[in-house]
Amino acid sequence: METFYLFLVVFLFILAVFDLSVGVSNDAVNFLNSAIGSKAASFKTIMVIAAIGIFVGASLSNGMMDVARHGIYQPQHFYFSEIMSILLAVMLTDVVLLDIFNSLGMPTSTTVSLVFELLGGTVAIAMMKIINSDGVLQLGDLLNTDKAFTVILAIFVSVAIAFFFGTLVQYIARLMFTFNYKKQMKYFAAIFGGIAATAIVYFMLIKGLKESSFMDGDVKNMVYSNTATIVWICFVVFTILMQILHWLKVNVFKVVVLMGTFSLALAFAGNDLVNFIGVPLVGYSSYMDYVAQGGTTTTDTFLMSSLLEPAQTPIYFLIGAGMVMVIALATSKKAHNVVKTSLDLSRQAEGDENFGTSPVARVLVRTCSNIASTIDSITPLSVKNWIDSRFNKNEMILEDRASFDLVRASVNVVLSGLLIALGTSLKLPLSTTYVAFMVAMGSSLADRAWGRESAVFRITGVLSVIGGWFITAGAAFTICFVVALMIYFGGIPAMVCMVGLAVYSLVRSQIAYKKKMRKQALKEEVNSTVAKLRKSTDAREALALFREHSREEVQTDLTFTAGMLSQAIYGFMNENLRDLKKTLAAVAEKKVHLKQVKRVGTLGVTQLEHDIAVEKGLYYYQCNDFASEIIFSIHRLTEPLKDHIDNNFPPLGAIQKEEFGAVTKKVIDFENRCALMVEKNDYTDMEALVAESVSLHNQLTALKKGELKRIQGQSGSTKVSMLYLNMVQEVQNVVAFTGNLIKVSRKFQKE
Incomplete structure (x- = not known):
């Protein structure tokens, strides 16, 4: 039996490699969207910067593995065999669920997936334990629901806050810079660049590196006790630096976008790594603890109280995870597909829409149009003319085949990082995926990218993505619940069947995805001709x-x-x-x-x-x-x-x-x-x-x-x-x- 569980731990790590691949593919939209959409640099350069950020973030992270160790269940009441059943159910569900979303090109939250899978698997096994204990154990003894409620709150808070501030800040930025932003750079480039770079550094310190291995003891205390001083010093230094770069004819917005890409990639790897390797590491730790007790108990009698202790993640696991994530980012076509969904919904130009229309979207468009008409009717003509002059798209400076300009890209990366950092410091659980996506949607709305011909399609797309986030939670809980019960009653044969089913699902998904890409290739061919004719x-x-x-x-x-x-x-x-x-x-x-x-x-x-x-x-x-x-x-x-x-x-x-x-x-x-x-x-x-x-x-x-x-x-x-x-x-x-x-x-x- 010990040998079987060793193979099971090895299989969990194999699944972790797939999970890292599909997880990076899904979350790539968080940090690639702005740089790719604005063509801030060549695609290769953007990928290299993001890859460095991912590798650094993964290597410096201590993994925040406690979420997987005891964040959802109370391990002291579960036996080794029960914990392994939960972990296997979670990994099988996670890999398949994320791959489905990637194939559909829909960004979703890996944190939501992990938490609700753990919740579903734990509830399934907990029910069996309660029944078998004749009322000695209660659900509250086995389950910690606080984390799940926190994630649900994060969905609402992230969506509302990010969309509102994305719209507001982008509107102000466009009034300042206009679409012909180069004319205004001599007035605002240094100050904007200084604020943006300072916000990015603040984001990296407060969110991206707060749980890193070197942020312990004196270093952590020094950073947090002198945060205001560090911020002001950074602001002065970066403002001077940005002015010098502007004098040297360097585009400050490109610098800001690439800095933001690095910081978001670093924060993603540093904080979300638990979503991909946390479960296998718990399995590995549990197995080592079981082996260490020398056979004095069986897998069905060994309680996992050791999981209450803080996680100690070996550095080679973190470096290995970072390497897998970098390779996945460089080779995954599905990552590009997920990014493309976000870009299509936020692009400045009209074109083929990937989503249809829906009754809710049509009602929202009519309502907003009526509100806009009312506001327009009471706004003085001189004010309207001035605002329209700031939104003159005929003067737009857009890189070749870019979805939007560098001003909007800068707002996206800076505001996303700043909101996440502020939320973290205020103990508000803002989701990285939700914030990054909704800021991009809000900024595109403020930029008048959603015209009358496209608004209903874009809103339908946004609602579809948001709906997918809620579906993620429900599907993750339900599927993992069922899988855990099947493993509990079916034992080893059920585990083997579930593994085979997961492999079959992944292979079938890949075949379906290749068919979808053939359609996409035809569409890209047409778009290439459109681009040539436009030029x-x-x-x-x-x-x-x-x-x-x-x-x-x-x-x-x-x-x-x-x-x-x-x-x-x-x-x-x-x-x-x-x-x-x-x-x-x-x-x-x-x-x-x-x-x-x-x-x-x-x-x-x-x-x-x-x-x-x-x-x-x-x-x-x-x-x-x-x-x-x-x-x-x-x-x-x-x-x-x-x-x-x-x-x-x-x-x-x-x-x-x-x-x-x-x-x-x-x-x-x-x-x-x-x-x-x-x-x-x-x-x-x-x-x-x-x-x-x-x-x-x-x-x-x-x-x-x-x-x-x-x-x-x-x-x-x-x-x-x-x-x-x-x-x-x-x-x-x-x-x-x-x-x-x-x-x-x-x-x-x-x-």
């Missing part, structure tokens, strides 16, 4: 870019058509249900992509000269419409085929397979040759291909006539015949629309 100031250059984009899209659409026809038709003939499902999934993605491509047309037309815009814009839209019709035809072809195979209906007859298979090969070859012609932008074979499309159309008509004769002769299945006629008709539509597509494409590409 273009020459109408001829814009037309060339427009043509190149259209050419690539048409060629891709035709190649896609050939591949999907082959996969659908031959998948049906071979009764391969999986191929048909894959075709339908790919077609659904393509439909979304074509809608996004049409948006590029609107932007492209605005960049062209008036006379050319009317003609070429019409051809571009026609290309998109014909491509869409082709995709819809493939969908109408594939869906009945999938249902036919799924219901195990009779297959096509030998004659039907032979005749239709021969024409299908010709159609697929036709689609590929059309794609090659468009790719080369050489339409010399155009007439031959148009003639071939007419020939294929006639051959398919002949197939329909032949099938109708077979129906009249009452040979074969009526259901199969109806399906066959639909196949022929939809392929005939594909051929016809392809002919129209290449004709219009030639007109669009023609000088």
